[in-house]
Amino acid sequence: MSRLLSGFDSLLRGIGHRLVDQFWRLGSAARFFAYTLIYSGESLRRPNLVIREIYFTGVLSLIIIIVSAFFVGMVLGLQGYNTLQKYGSSEAIGVLVALSLVRELGPVVTALLFAGRAGTAITAQIGLMKATEQLSAMEMMAVSPIARVVAPRFWAGVISMPLLASLFSMIGILGGYLVAVPIIGVDGGAFWSQMQASVDFREDVMNGFIKSCVFGVACAMIALFEGYDAPPTADGVSRATTRTVVNSSLAVLGLDFVMTSFMIS
């Protein structure tokens, strides 16, 4: 009996401990975010730093974004045609492809790919910079690591994400077109004109753009914080990298639901 009680006791204590730990982390993440914004002025005054990071996070993610978008668009074309033709409205395939990409798949899949491709790279890089005392060295040289290392990467992520998401939607639509029009034989004029008539710039395109901006902030911040907060060991950095992918993905999907419900209502 007493064994059971003590087991229950340690279970409760474990849960409490974890909860308190998570709150602490949340607090330090919020503080880290605030510092990043405060120090942003310094790094934005040196656009070269941000441009260099846009190259690493944005430009180097282009291949994976383009290839994935192309395949996602082609699959949408196939699946959409398959269902729509049952109702005799296969010309609406253009609308289906465009709306699913612009509203949802573009921003969300781009953010998930971004977290996997660029987010992990950022976390690992900053975690290793910390482990090899590069951040300490910078601090001792009277250079703030947040201004010099964190803020440029943050803004690079925030700028890259909407651009990548737009590109994703565009290439996806091309992929859908390729499957629907030349291969399946849907009428090209109907494909484009229905799309043009049904996709609203403010309701669909702008909302998708806003989503991708928010995802950019979330993914960049999570990747940077996990790297900065990682214990300076091989094990610590590897766990932090995993957490970046898991937390970014969950954050993106959760935020997507919240934003969609506001945008639709």
Added chain:
Amino acid sequence: MTDNIVEIDNLSFGYGGRMLHKGINMSFPRGKVVAIMGGSGSGKTTLLRLIGGQLKPVDGEVRVDGTVVHEQGRRELQKLRRKMGMLFQMGALFTDLSVYENVAFPMREHTSLPESMIRDLVMMKLNAVGLRGARDLMPTELSGGMARRVALARAVALDPAIIMYDEPFAGLDPISMGVICNLIRRLNDALGATSIVVTHDVREAFSFVDYVYFVADGMVAAEGTPDELSKSTLPFVHQFVHGEVDGPVPFHYPAPDYRGDMLRGHDV
């Protein structure tokens, strides 16, 4: 102006209730090379971080050039740090920048010198450590000793008044060690700086430093010139200087009785 550029006064520091330093007093006179020695884990590196203001003391204070370090705000601390250069144990070179850019980094961050002047200064610093020819290499292409020398060039890039060295000899071959000893002394005298060298390499340190502090159990266990300490009869200093396995610093981590431990079997 006092004669001591750095003064540590009754300093106590610890993590989570475990005290690492219990009332340390040290002073570092201008122009001298002073070594802080002690066993691994005796808090020597932490002392450097306290001097640099990266950690705050629990009690007591560190004064750099008369200014109490932990009382300074962010801007004042940055100003104070510009007087310091620090060589980290593994060099801590920025791995995404070339040797040249690493040395140029502090100049680019803190000065608005034209590129031609930065180039001249970087070449001078690299020449002083004998690595002018390695300027285009990346840090991953350097040996341990070379990386340490580049880091040294970077640490003295802005001609600091205080240069701190964290285990500058760790993991180096004898030739590289000799080179680093020589460089520390030469740079210190050429720049008119003050050097603080944290190390546990007795032979190397005694060959070029002016004064030595021994840290043990969170306190200054002994101090003096290398000559005085070589002749010291204090048991701890004797054990350390002569590298004896057992003595006041025991070989065994505190453990229960050996025989009892073995007989208990698996029931731990």
